[in-house]
Amino acid sequence: MEFRHLGRSGLMVSEISYGNWITHGSQVEEDAAHACVRAALDEGVTTFDTADVYAGTRAEEVLGRALKGVRRESLEIFTKVYWPTGPGRNDRGLSRKHIMESVNGSLRRLGTDYVDLYQAHRFDVETPLEETLRAFDDLVRQGKVLYVGVSEWNADQIAQALKIADSMGFDRLVSNQPQYSMLWRVIEAEVVPLSEREGLGQIVWSPIAQGVLTGKYLPGQPPPSGSRATDSTGSGFIDRLMRDEVLSRVQELRPIASDHGLTMAQLAVAWVLQNPNVSSAIVGASRPEQIRDNVKASGVKLGADALRTIDDILGPVVERDPAKTVSPSSRP
Numbered sequence: 331m332e333f334r335h336l337g338r339s340g341l342m343v344s345e346i347s348y349g350n351w352i353t354h355g356s357q358v359e360e361d362a363a364h365a366c367v368r369a370a371l372d373e374g375v376t377t378f379d380t381a382d383v384y385a386g387t388r389a390e391e392v393l394g395r396a397l398k399g400v401r402r403e404s405l406e407i408f409t410k411v412y413w414p415t416g417p418g419r420n421d422r423g424l425s426r427k428h429i430m431e432s433v434n435g436s437l438r439r440l441g442t443d444y445v446d447l448y449q450a451h452r453f454d455v456e457t458p459l460e461e462t463l464r465a466f467d468d469l470v471r472q473g474k475v476l477y478v479g480v481s482e483w484n485a486d487q488i489a490q491a492l493k494i495a496d497s498m499g500f501d502r503l504v505s506n507q508p509q510y511s512m513l514w515r516v517i518e519a520e521v522v523p524l525s526e527r528e529g530l531g532q533i534v535w536s537p538i539a540q541g542v543l544t545g546k547y548l549p550g551q552p553p554p555s556g557s558r559a560t561d562s563t564g565s566g567f568i569d570r571l572m573r574d575e576v577l578s579r580v581q582e583l584r585p586i587a588s589d590h591g592l593t594m595a596q597l598a599v600a601w602v603l604q605n606p607n608v609s610s611a612i613v614g615a616s617r618p619e620q621i622r623d624n625v626k627a628s629g630v631k632l633g634a635d636a637l638r639t640i641d642d643i644l645g646p647v648v649e650r651d652p653a654k655t656v657s658p659s660s661r662p
């Protein structure tokens with residue numbers, strides 16, 4: 331496993347992280363979740379990503395139990411706040427009240443005194459940015475959070491936050507967590523150039539497009555049983571990618587993977603890691619052999635020819651519009 335700095339911060343993260351959305355506390359049983367975490371640790375993954383909202387807060391509990399007994403200083407644990415964690419109108423968003431309450435819940439569920447990175451899961455249009463950033467800064471000073479970042483914020487929102495942090499002397503954002511894969515490149519035009527200038531690193535999610543880039547979903551055929559596309563929660567998220575136009579182009583990537591001695595999943599993860607602004611690719615896995623497969627993408631170099639051929643094959647199914655980075659227009 332190779333390691334990178336999280337943006338311009340001093341924190342090192344494994345360039346492949348393990349995330350537990352959809353899986354822990356939901357799609358997979360507790361023993362499978364623990365086996366995936368164990369496999370990740372065995373393969374050198376030190377960075378783990380979760381969120382208060384995953385599986386209605388159960389995902390943090392599962393991750394906490396799975397990491398129990400592992401030396402805390404050898405781990406980087408990331409979580410997030412914004413999406414609803416309860417029925418109340420203050421159980422959501424980025425108000426000082428919800429941030430302070432949610433972080434305490436996350437720490438209790440994860441069984442730790444601090445998280446390494448605390449991320450605003452989306453932009454909250456109903457809270458003044460200064461209120462959110464001051465609450466984040468207070469958490470850093472209290473030692474409950476070591477670094478702060480955001481997820482799926484657009485370039486304007488990140489720039490506004492940096493301006494406020496600089497003028498108020500608040501701790502600066504060190505990272506953004508966007509969706510990024512061969513199929514979804516909306517951060518390249520605006521978010522990445524700003525982040526490079528300002529020292530934020532991207533911790534990218536769904537680098538395998540939720541399993542689509544493994545090539546296991548074949549055009550015109552039903553999805554394999556036990557896959558995300560057949561899961562009651564997961565299918566709602568992967569559906570937009572399950573179009574024959576996408577699936578058939580993905581099959582055409584097979585020769586590139588085999589020319590490099592890679593599996594399709596490894597090619598997909600290696601592709602996002604070619605972008606130097608990416609600090610880590612967060613992979614998901616419903617079984618340990620997937621994580622063992624995916625981590626072998628660490629350190630792989632893809633040549634310019636391969637990158638060009640990938641662009642030619644995927645062509646019109648690649649999404650590049652920066653306007654696709656959107657947060658809800660009111661609190662969920």
Ligand SMILES: NC(=O)c1ccc[n+]([C@@H]2O[C@H](COP(=O)([O-])OP(=O)(O)OC[C@H]3O[C@@H](n4cnc5c(N)ncnc54)[C@H](OP(=O)(O)O)[C@@H]3O)[C@@H](O)[C@H]2O)c1
Pocket residue numbers: 348349350351352353379380451481482507508534535536537538539540541542544546556557558559595612613614615616617619620621623624
């Ligand atoms: N910030 C955000 O808003 C946000 C949003 C989404 C995700 N995330 C983060 O990103 C993490 C990863 O997202 P993701 O799970 O969508 O990532 P992903 O790595 O693109 O997809 C993971 C899924 O693909 C399938 N898969 C993975 N490796 C495979 C292999 N080698 N062979 C066959 N199938 C394989 C598995 O699903 P099946 O076995 O079920 O098919 C696995 O659960 C999340 O856990 C979370 O931490 C963040």
